[in-house]
Amino acid sequence: MPTNQPGNRDDTARQVNRLETSGTPGDVVQARDVHGGVHFHRSEPNTGAAFTVTPAQLPADVRGFINRHTELAHLTGVVTADPAEPLAAAVTVVTGTAGVGKTSLVLHWAHRVRHEFPDGQLYVNLRGYDPGMPATPEQVLDRFLRDLGIPAPMIPIHPDDRASLYRSLLADRRILVILDNAATVGQVRPLLPGTARCLAVVTSRNRLSGLIARDGAYRVDVDILREDDAVALLGNVTARYRTHDQRHELVELARLCARLPLALRIAAERAASRPMMHLDELIADLRDESGLWDALSADGDDDADVVRTVFAWSYRALPEPAARLFRLLGLHPGNDFGLPAATALAGTDTRRVRQQLDVLVGAHLLEQSAPGRYQFHDLLRAYALDQVRHLETPGTRTEALGRILGWYLHTAHSAAARIVPFDRYQLTEPIPVDVHSLTFDSYETALRWCQTEATNLVGATRAAAEADLHPLAWQLAAVLRGIYLHRNAFDDWLATSRIGVEAAARDGDRAGQAEALESVGKACFQARRLDEAEASHRAALTIRQNLGNRFGEAKSINALGMIGLRRRDLSAARSLFDQSRAIFGDLGERRWEALMRTNLAETLCALHQPQVAAEIAHEALAVFRDLDDRFGVGNALFVLSRAQLGLGDLAGARTAIDAALTIAEDDDNPVWQAHWLVELGAIQRAAEQPAEALISYQRAASMQRRLGDRSREAFAIEGAGQTYERLGRLDEAVDFYRAAVSTHRDLDDRWNLARSLAHLAGALAQQGSPEQARPSWEQALPLLADFDDPAAESLRQRIARALTAG
Incomplete structure (x- = not known):
């Protein structure tokens, strides 16, 4: 018996119930909250804002970490044992000179305590001292919000609104936020959580006193390594290759490196790569380099001069191909890059560049951040840029x-x-x-x-x-x-x-x-x-x-x-598409002319002229098939299915949308697939196939959420509401309509907001709550004032009848 015959509502309701209780993940969609979120199971349909991602962004721990017991204890001291309890300090500033090991300290500590932050860890390099553009709070908030599961179009445009949403997401969470390489208080403050359950750790060469005075931050000062620790760090790198070095020589090498970990690692790597060369000869080389730098430098920053001296000492020992690549990498337009980009910059072959990158990583002049990806310490990037400006011609x-x-x-x-x-x-x-x-x-x-x-x-x-x-x-x-x-x-x-x-x-x-x-x-x-x-x-x-x-x-x-x-x-859209189509036709641009026909057919569907729309869509489809344009074919089939649905030709509509979706799936294109699934849901709903319609709407909503298209996600949510209303499941329908109303209101989409309000009012009225329905009718009516097409007029009349009757 066909499912649209009287008496089959119970059968279809049972079918939906079986679907919802089958335990198969992802088979149903439910309204989650008034912000348009969705989830795919039966429990707790109104649990607040979506928070489905647990970020785990800590870079790799530092190998061969030495001592720093006092600093580690200071950092651990702010973390309370009970995650429900507030932290001793919600902001900690780790400060010290360039190359002293602030980032290494914080990352080593963070890996030790990550279990204390069960809701995740966020990390960003603010590039405060990078030769390129530092990261702005707006950029970081955009990235953090995405990382926390917020689709792109839901991210506010205004920076203050982004910061507010960010703090709201973190309010009931226990998250570690590491803000590395900050230059100013202004770069940091919008990124601080608003709760004492989260911890923000900031590293900076500056003391950022404003965070201590205004935000109650706790400061951890990182000094140069003690002599024994500096010697131990050198030994960690060199011991396997050099067994004859004397302690007094290692002490002197550490002194020339100012006991700064960055300089020590580079110096140790150079010593390890020359196991047969006496250490006192290497030390003499470094002293000569230091004297040359002292003669050229006049800025008075002793620590920075020492670091640059070690850079120059190690750089001059590189084979010329590796030294040239190091210089040229200073021109790269970002802090991190892949092997293909480095190859393009060098203008040579990949095999040679890979070998040269290995040399630079081995010399600690470059870091390998991931397989095939590399990055500079900001001091080294500045040094590379300085070298390329001095040693390469402008040409x-x-x-x-x-x-x-x-x-x-x-x-x-x-x-x-x-x-x-x-x-x-x-x-x-x-x-x-x-x-x-x-x-x-x-x-x-x-x-x-x-x-x-x-x-x-x-x-x-x-x-x-x-x-x-x-x-x-x-x-x-x-x-x-x-x-x-x-x-x-x-x-x-x-x-x-x-x-x-x-x-x-x-x-x-x-x-x-x-x-x-x-x-x-x-x-x-x-x-x-x-x-x-x-x-x-x-x-x-x-x-x-x-x-x-x-x-x-x-x-x-x-x-x-x-x-x-x-x-x-x-009317304006129709006229503009006609104009554009005529020009493309004069130019012999068949593909673009056919695309304009598709756009025109979609407009005619909205004008309730499905017969003409179907004829134009068929014409466009024939051209796209002749041109073997798969997107064009899929898009024309989608519009054709909409026109055929308007004509009541459910079989034709289903055939067209199925063919369109096959193209999207074969081409692995989720944007097309998510968009066209909503149309499939509408056809299934019209064909009295509610279980199948709910699956299509669920898939569409889930994909649109991942893609970040809030408007189309709302269409899927609204379609699910219409399906539940048709089943007489009015509580679920009301939840879905409210979610759609919220999204359309956020997007200032007056037409779709009016439609969703009318759907909501209709469901509330069916629940026997005309007094609750009336405000939605009243909100919808003035929204329609700007629209004069047949669908808008029909909706106006429907609302007027409801208000008169109510």
Whole structure:
């Protein structure tokens, strides 16, 4: 018997009950709270804000750690045995001179006490003394919030709001937060938890007295090592290779290194690498280097001079290929990098560069942070940059910088080919000679590279602009927009786009300026800042029209059409898509013309014209199939399924959406899949298949949460509410509708907020609570004033009838 026949509601309800109690994880979705969160089990549906991630971000412990018993005891003293009890001090500042071992001390201690912080450990290098750009509180909060499970679009734009959300997430948790290499109090204070159950440990060369005076921080001073400990550290490294060294020689070597651990490790490694050379000869070399540095240095910072002396002593002992690579790495636009990037910078082959990196790591001039990844201590990066500026010609530096920035540009372009194959920017900047960009075999590997290199991609865009390599800067911004579209990294997206706009303007490149403006517009569109998006796209449109760039003009008109569709200004959207389609048709751009047909068909669906929409979607589908454009085919099938659902052709709609989802799954593209699953849920709901619909909505909501698209997540949540309402499960329906209402209100989405409020009011009225339903009806009605399409008019009439009856 078909499930839509009378008397089968009990059967479908039993089917849903079996699904919900089967114990199969991830098979149902439930409203979690009014902020739009979801969870996938039956217990505690309203437990507060989602907090599903336990960060474990401590870098590796230090090998061969020596003593520091007093400092370790001071740090441990602030930790209470009972996690429920407040800490003796919620902020601890570890301070000392450069190279004294502050980071090593804190990380060694943190690994010993990590069990005292069961809710996790957050770590960030604030790069306060790095030659490049230090990390800003806004950037760190963005990263911490993501690491704590907050999807990107849920991260507030304003820094104070980010800090407030961060403190709220940590309020009932026991988390260790390590803020390494801070330069100022202002860099730190927004990152401090607001609870005495969490501990923030800050390392700095400065004393950060403001944290002690205002925030009650506890200070741990780290001095140079005692003589015995310094000698022991040297011995830890050299003992296996040098058995004949005398204690007085080790004492003298330690003295020349100012008993600073960073300098001691570098000196010990040099001694260990020359086991047949007498230590007094090495000491004489170091004394000579010290005398040379003293003659050249006049800043009076004795500890810093000692460290630089040891750097120079070790650097001069390097083979020239390794020394050259060390210098060139000072030009890299970020603190950490991979082997392929180093190879591009060197302009040689991977095998040689790997060998040279091993030499630098062995000399303690570079750290290996992960397999295939390397990073500098900030002092060493500054030294490398100083060496490349003094020892390489301007032409050599420019060529090296062009190689690494070109590598980032072309590798990002390759990543975009996997992530957004339907909307790639075509590069005009050639790849440098002897540089080989990476290629990617899947969406996931491409996106993973982009995530790993996120900071470097922003740094590369900025470095290109600062070096007056303007085409590189704005083309990076253009390439990255498609990648950021799938990462929802709004801060990075907007930063690179604005750098691109300025770089193109300085270069007098109007076409480049339009490309970068398009990037700004798309970033603002994704962040639901539609007024800013419109202003950027209109500026790009004006430039393109003045240049006679018809293709770019059509793209800008399409972008404005998408803004109209998002605002539900459907008449304007329809007109703009028609204009764009006509231009693409004149240019013979079949793919883009077909894409405009798809956008037009989606608009017609919203205008309740499913028959015309289906005809146009069929036309677009035929073109995409002829062009073998898989995204185009999938998107046209999705719109076609929506039109067929509007026509009541459930079988046709199901066939179309299944075919679209097969493409998304085969191409391993979660963005398409998550979007199209909501449509599958709607079709299943219309076909009286509630259990299957709930599975589709659950999958869609879960994927959208991971992707960070709050708006589409809310559509899935609302669909689950409609399914429960259809089953007569009104309590669950109300929970889901309230979650959707909250999200649409946060996003200032007036149309979808009105729809969700109407759904909520309808469910409350069915519960026999007309007095609770009325405020939702009353809130929904004025939201519809800006909309004049048939769906809006129908909803207005429905609300008016409900208010009159109630």
